Amino acid sequence: MTTPVYAIGDIHGQLGMLEDALERIERDGGPDAKIVFLGDLVDRGPDSAGVIDLLQKGVASGRNWTVLRGNHDRMYSYFLEDLPRPDPQILLGYDWFNERIGGKSTLASYGIEIPENARYFQIHPIAQQVIPQAHQDFMANLPAFVQHDDLLFVHAGIRPNVPLDQQSEDDLCWIRHDFLNFSDPHPWLVVHGHTPQESPVHMGNRVNLDSGAGYGRPITAAVFEGRKCWVLEGTERIALLP
Numbered sequence: 001m002t003t004p005v006y007a008i009g010d011i012h013g014q015l016g017m018l019e020d021a022l023e024r025i026e027r028d029g030g031p032d033a034k035i036v037f038l039g040d041l042v043d044r045g046p047d048s049a050g051v052i053d054l055l056q057k058g059v060a061s062g063r064n065w066t067v068l069r070g071n072h073d074r075m076y077s078y079f080l081e082d083l084p085r086p087d088p089q090i091l092l093g094y095d096w097f098n099e100r101i102g103g104k105s106t107l108a109s110y111g112i113e114i115p116e117n118a119r120y121f122q123i124h125p126i127a128q129q130v131i132p133q134a135h136q137d138f139m140a141n142l143p144a145f146v147q148h149d150d151l152l153f154v155h156a157g158i159r160p161n162v163p164l165d166q167q168s169e170d171d172l173c174w175i176r177h178d179f180l181n182f183s184d185p186h187p188w189l190v191v192h193g194h195t196p197q198e199s200p201v202h203m204g205n206r207v208n209l210d211s212g213a214g215y216g217r218p219i220t221a222a223v224f225e226g227r228k229c230w231v232l233e234g235t236e237r238i239a240l241l242p
Helices: 015-029 048-060 071-080 103-108 120-130 133-140 169-174
Strands: 005-008 034-037 065-067 145-148 151-154 189-192 206-208 221-225 228-233 236-239
Touching: 005 015, 015 034, 015 048, 015 221, 015 228, 034 145, 048 065, 048 103, 048 133, 071 103, 071 120, 071 133, 071 169, 189 221
Parallel strands: 005 034, 034 065, 151 189, 189 206
Antiparallel strands: 005 221, 145 151, 221 228, 228 236
């Protein structure tokens, strides 16, 4: 019998939605369910700090959870380094604090308010001091992917036709068009987020579970048995078909 693997799409600071998704999974698979979180824990939503705290403590307590790194998580960690740096994949003229990115909401969840005309040298040391070291360490050490048999879980996607051990973290966290427009089979069914949709979609060679929590839509929780996939809604499994 194939062991079910559960996956949760992009969270974006939506702690209440995350707790609801975890309840759905526990009803279906019990408290020891194997869960992969597809990254983008932070930004835009109201409680990124609470999301990180829940997941960090869950992993530390031995839950069967794997939390992956998304591009927003990488920006969070890059800002908290001793010398903050922008993510090289971000659009020119943007940074973590741009309204479209959502870093201000993440810092606000720790009680850090950013006054108008604030500068990096003023906010950075406050953030390093206020944000728990356990959160900083957890976020800085998230893996970019995890493989389970014929399933590959990753935040953004993969560079088609490139061996897994040669994939770059830039692509694993940020890729879009070259991955999304590729319709041939991959060596695995790729389960990803990063590119928000109105609802989860199965494209045959990949499954996108980013249903737009960063914009207030519900978080998707799904279960995989081999390559078969169902979305968890309430107490039901709804088949997600190509």
